Amino acid sequence: MTSAPLPPKPQEPFASPVLTGRRIVALWFPHWAAETCRAPYQANRPFALIDMHKNAQRLISLNAAAGEAGLYPSMTLPDARALVPDVQTAMADPQDAVARLQKCAYWLQRYTPWIGEDTMQHTADGLRDYGLLLDISGCAHLFGGERALLADIAARFATYLDGRGMTARMAIAGSIGAAWGLARFAATDLTIVPEGQDAEAVLPLPPAALRLTPPHIDLCQRLGLDTVAALARFPRADLTRRFGPEPVLRLEQALGQAGESLNPYLPPPQFLVRQNLAQGVTQIEALTALIDTLCVRLAAQLKAEGQGAQRLDVALTRSDNLVLALALPLAHPSADAAHMLRLFEERLSRLAGGLDAGFGIESVQLVAAKTTAITAPQDTIGLSGRLRKTAPIAALGGLYDRLVSRLGAQVVVRPVAHASYIPERAVRFVSVLQAQNRASDEAANPLVDAAARPLFMLCAPEAIEVIAEIPEGAPYRFRWRRVLHEVTTAYGPERIAPEWWGGLVGDNDVGTTRHNSRTRDYYRIEDTQGHRFWLYRDGLYDRETDNPRWFMHGVFP
Amino acid sequence: MQRALNKSRQTKSPKRQHQLKRLHRLVAKHEPIVQRGASITTSFAEIDAYFDAHVTGGVPCGGLHEVAAESAADMPAVLGFAHRLAARFMAQGADDDVLLYGQTHAACRDGGQPYAPALTAHGVSPHSLVYLDGVTVPDLLWAGEQALTCPSVACSLLTSSEAAPDFTHSRRLSLAARTAERPILLALGKTAASAATTRWRLAALPHNGWQVTLEKLRLSHDTPPPLDGWALYPSTPQNAETRHVMPLMRRAV
Known part of the structure; x- marks a missing residue:
């Protein structure tokens, strides 16, 4: 093997006419998801986003302080807690992180209109890499040169998100591959490669800087190829035979010998x-x-x-x-x-x-x-305006729009069935703006079970004073809203027990849990005037409580 | 002869006018009022028989219908009856038409919210319900007027337990409803002078009954027929279902 530093194959090493003058900025955000997370946390103390992966809660993204404390991505949460007991955590939301990256890309359009998403690499650990690529060909002079442009970006990132700041590593090079590798593997946070010197800048980097897949990086390590230069020394045909076509393409792209296009984010049409x-x-x-x-x-x-x-x-x-x-x-x-x-x-x-x-x-x-x-x-043909x-x-x-804009979205509602035996939880009201269309609604939620339920249900059960003949019997006389009612007829009881699975699944109604904790005996009551009520005794006498209370829950027409 | 007739027309003596009015009233008493436009039957045999005798068709669809409570405690009965009427109006429209049901803040607080599963028993599909959960009285009337502009709202039912709209507002709603030929039902705890087409007064009767009085029936400019009241026992699941019924033994105290 010769010791020539440059590959022998290419005829015209760095002078592809298409690529002349092209300047690419690569931005890499090593702590993107954690640093842009909306959860409030102290930025100077360890913070990590966690997610379920391989049957364990693992750290997905860390902030700089967590990295310094010895935590690393894909570590399980118990291990992290053992190391840093007071580590701040929040659940990860990858979709949201990607959306924020896109938002950041639109914001960066102040520097150049041509901004592309870095190809996402999903590693086996479920980790994601967040970066952006900016084509600044012909733009840098507007900001006083490339160094001033990067300094401007860095200054803005430092105060990003209300001063919380964001870690970003940047590099400017003549090709996407070189800029990408330098942003991640260069010795400094901010690298600018002079025009035409991509190859020299890339060669000392490790092979991982070539955007290789994990198996290829593994193979390079086993073969003892610890720099790009070592890889580039082989004839391309041999490399292709050993590694397949992809690493060779990546190598040529990084050295500026193969073209690569940047797919820009298309700005959404603005109305x-x-x-x-x-x-x-x-x-x-x-x-x-x-x-x-x-x-x-x-x-x-x-x-x-x-x-x-x-x-x-x-x-x-x-x-x-x-x-x-x-x-x-x-x-x-x-x-x-x-x-x-x-x-x-x-x-x-x-x-x-x-x-x-x-x-x-x-x-x-x-x-x-x-x-x-x-x-x-x-348009209907042949009908005058009145008939159309x-x-x-x-x-x-x-x-709906008119009603909502005047009355508010939470006022204009439709009933939606909910799987529950507790009467007040069997129906929920959702805004007409959120409600699905009616046909699917009807199919999904048949709201038809009305074994003698009152037409009107009080917004919250109201406590009433009741005199009953026997403690576990129907009421004899009761006082509701300061009016005394003499009971003539009582039907019941209809016993509704608390749902034992309540509080286990999907129980996020804090307000109703109080009434949900005891068995209710519902009675349909008619008083001497002919008014009809639906009331219940909260708790079984002697078994759940010694002094059960009564509640008015609804009225019958 | 012709001259005499002309002369008598010109004189228009009070006596003659009075006679004419009396004759009109007499005729009206024996002839049903002719009404144009769609109308419904109420599904209560007694009320339908009354309408058959005095009006062609039943309760007119285009118009403002008030259902008022005898006392504040009779609001549930009012709403029950109003829902029955609303269900009949809904049956006139298409399948996917909507019932706009609005309540004022006070009505929500006093009477609670409609319970969707129970609506079916009163003839209204719960899926057709669009509910306004607590608004002010002016907003309630505004919403009713807006609903008239939308052909997919078959009926709107507005509940106000604390205040009735004054005559101006009621006339405005009534005219709008007649023009649109669609019904507005107003369930009221109190009544005021109004331009409603019909006004029903409800009171609860023991044994699941309603005392229904037709207080007002104004169809265009025709003389109203003698009004009437009925004791009705609507078929509800409470009445029909007897399996679990256990009447309480009531002793003399």
């Missing part, structure tokens, strides 16, 4: 309309007229893309730079300007304390913050 005013507006009528024109423009944008808005955000900027932000959720995606305007009118008229325009509103911005594709409804009926679903959606 944003904005109107700046020469003079501040204070009248709500003028503002409404302005929002009307904005709605028309936004609706036109949405229609052109075949999208419907699911959430609208309007931001009114006052002349003293105060921003008044309103958000409107929509039940069904809509691209109807008149409908949007009606919702805003409702919303503006319902602002607490009225609209405080101050010295006038200077700019209005309307954004369709969430959109989905909608199919354009087919709006599609029922869309019409209902419009009604």
Whole structure:
């Protein structure tokens, strides 16, 4: 074997005409998931995200302090607790971490429009690697050179997330492969390779810097190839025979001898309309007229893309730079300007304390913050306007939107069945915006079991004073809301025992557990006036309690 | 002859007018009022028989219907009856139509929330229910008016136990309901002067019964027929089911 440092094969080592002048920034976030996690924790003390993997709770991502304390990823949680008893932990949410990375990528568009996601590598331990690639060809001079650009990024990362800061390692090189390897394996956090010197920078790095898969890295170690240079010394044909085609491709990409394209994040289409005013507006009528024109423009944008808005955000900027932000959720995606305007009118008229325009509103911005594709409804041919009926679903959606925008999402609700024998837990109300469509709802939750249940159930059972003939018998006379009722007829008891599995699975209703803890005997009661009630004795006499209390729970018509 | 008739028309003496009115009333008493537009039968034989005798068709769909309580404690009976009417109105519409059921804060606090599984027994599909859980009285009326603009809401039932809408609001709702030819049911704890098409007054009777009085029936400008009251015993699961019934022995105290 010769001791030549450079591979003998390539004819034109670093002068591919396509790649000239290309500059790539690789960013690597070694502690991304832990550092950007929304859970509150002390940044200067060990913190780890945990997840179930291979039948154990393992650390998925750590912050810098945890690394210094001797913890490492894929360690099991008990081991970590043994080492650092007060380690702060939170459950990992990989989808969320990826979403945050994408958000960070959009934010980095201030430096270059061409930003790609680093190819995610999932190792056998369930760990993920978070990085970004920025193509800054022709952009660096706008920020005062490449070093100034990296310093700017680093300074912004240091105060990221309200000053919590974020660890990032960066490298600039002429190829994606070189930048990737240098960001992870270079001696310094910030590496800039002068143009045309990629190969020299990459050769001293370990083979793992070539984006090889774990089996290949393993093989390199066993063969004693501890640097890229050692690998590059072999003829390519021999390498291909021994390793397969991939490591050779990666090697050539890192040395800048093979091309590689960067798949950029495509920015989502933005549905944003904005109107700046020469003079501040204070009248709500003028503002409404302005929002009307904005709605028309936004609706036109949405229609052109075949999208419907699911959430609208309007931001009114006052002349003293105060921003008044309103958000409107929509039940069904809509691209109807008149409908949007009606919702805003409702919303503006319902602002607490009225609209405080101050010295006038200077700019209005309307954004369709969430959109989905909608199919354009087919127009009915040959029917005049009066006969043409709006599609029922869309019409209902419009009604829900109006009700929700005026009354609030938690007020406009629909009943949804819940698997429980405790009467007040058998039904829950969910917002019409969240409720599934009715057909699937009906199929999934048959709300039809009404063996003599009251038409109206009190929001919470109310304690009543009861005189019963015998302790375990039906009431004889009771006082509810300060009115004395003489019982003429009592049907029952219907005994409803607490669910023994309650508190074990999916029991997150803290408020109802108090009433859930004892057996109830329900009676249907009619008093002398003919009013009918549903009441229960909470707890079995002598077995569960000595002094059972009575509760009024519902009324029959 | 013709001249005499013309003359008599021109004179319009009070006496003659009074006579005419009396005759109109007499005729109205024996002829059913002709009503246009859709109407429903109530499923209570006594009430339907009354409507058969005095009105063509039954309770009109387009209009504002008030169901009022004799006393505050009779609200459950009011709501039971209102649900029966709502169920009949719902039967007029399509299968996937919606019942908008709104309650004021006070009505929620006093009477509780509708219990979906029990709705079936009163003829309303629980899946058709859209419920407004506690709103103010103006919002309640606004919601009812909004519901009229949406063809998929077959009926709206609004409950206010503490205050009735004043005449202006009630007239506005009534006109809107007639124009839209869809019903609005108002379940009220108290009544005020109103422009409702019908007003029913309910009181609970012992043994699962209701005392129903038709207090008002105003169909366009026709003279109302003599109003009536009934003691009804609706078929409910409580009445039908006898297996588990154990009447309590009531002793003289």
